[in-house]
Amino acid sequence: MSDPRTIPSIDELRRRPAAVALEARFGARATVDALRIAAGRIRQATDAGDPNVSTAARIEAAAAEHLARMFRPSLEPVINATGVIVHTNLGRAPLAEAAVEGISRVARGYCSLEYDVQRGERGRRDAHAETLICRLTGAEAAVVVNNNAAATLILLAALAKGREVIVSRGELVEIGGGFRVPDVMRESGAVLREVGTTNKTRASDYAAAVSSRTALILRVHPSNFRIEGFTERPALAEIISVGRRLGIPVAEDLGSGFLGFADRSAATSVDTLRDEPVAAATIDAGADVCCFSGDKLLGGPQAGIIAGRAAVVKRIREHPLMRALRVDKLTYAALEATLIEHAAGRAAANVPVQHMLEMPAEAILDRARRLAAALGRMQDWRVDIVEGVSAVGGGSAPGIGLRTWSVAASKHGLSSKELAQRLRELTTPVVARIQDDRVHFDLRTVRPDQDDTLLHLLATL
Helix, strand or coil: CCCCCCCCCHHHHHCCHHHHHHHHHHCHHHHHHHHHHHHHHHHHCCCCCCCCCCHHHHHHHHHHHHHHHHHCCCCCCCEECCCEEEEHHHCECCCCHHHHHHHHHHHCCCCCCCEECCCCEECCHHHCCHHHHHHHHCCCEEEEECCHHHHHHHHHHHHHCCCEEEEEHHHCCEEHHHEEHHHHHHHHCCEEEEECCCCECCHHHHHHHCCCCEEEEEEECCCCCCCCCCCECCCHHHHHHHHHHHCCCEEEEEECCECCCCCCCCHHHHHCCCCCCEHHHHHHHCCCEEEEECCCCCCCCCCEEEEECHHHHHHHHCCCHHHHHCCCHHHHHHHHHHHHHHHCCCHHHHCHHHHHHHCCHHHHHHHHHHHHHHHHCCCCEEEEEEEEEEEEECCEEEEEEEEEEEEEEEECCCCHHHHHHHHHCCCCCEECEEECCEEEEEHHHCCHHHHHHHHHHHHCC
């Protein structure tokens, strides 16, 4: 009878049922490599291991663990219990079901990305979503690129390369990842012309800076910070008046992509997003062109949306950078589906970001009570319900919060940092926030249909 502690050959291991199953799942080459690595480590180990477990079984277990780790996607779903709605680190806006279905519909086969089905000839990729964007913003024309930084870049390159662009000093912002407006302007070939001061810029400052070298006036929404106190900033209409009087086009980088609420009387639209510019208002005020993100308050996929006068958008559409910055069929599918929800007045119910923004604190409190009651019945957990504030996030509505209720939890034997770490190691990672040395679960950013899943995951700790 052979010694179970003897290390079998790789060929012998591959004939065992466990290894056969691994090959079916991960492929022969990867499985053989994993078996060799596992066998080598066990051969070098000084500890013979559990005498009741054969060496072959130990190798199989080690190989399976190695393969699972190697093949695990780096991009995986998580439960966002932080209360930050547009969480940049967690993928910004979760998509509406209609958007997910739209992606699935075009991803499974061929589609009319650059084909005119009616005429039976080559079509234009950049025409997709244009009709819906124009309907929602009032613009004459629109085009989509891969994010709002790209939108700003191509807008400046197409309209102002080699010439000056006037920008208020208070709007020379830096957003996440070290992205700075002056840097983008430099890469576009445009020349920055600063006006005003950090805290005060007047319409007259723009007018005084206009010269024969001026190509554009750019207004940038300071989406991730607020300047308060002794400040002054002209209304967009005042800047447009200067531009029209002096024959200079005006562009506005809106950042967040807020389309407004279908219900204009909604308390959230007044109290929380009162300072967020609405794309339709910018167009209505007379701006020649504007740009904004698709994956922030609009609630769609990552995209940069450019909308404005037809002649201006045509110059952007025909710029050589357009091919480098264009989006693919999946982005168009998700964006069009999201825009349809807005156009049909269903965004508050069906677009997750909009739904979270308008979710009443009382509804969150009811869910928090149910979670706290169930968690409190489990051994070693201590829970409380705490009133707090959710954040809009994504560089939108800085300094403004939404009233919420969170479940503050601690588990015996674990510090708050250790508990947060254990939460991130679950089969579906749970990302929460630490406050006052306790882990807080803010259910505003947890889908209601995930409440039971969240409880089940917490029960496994």
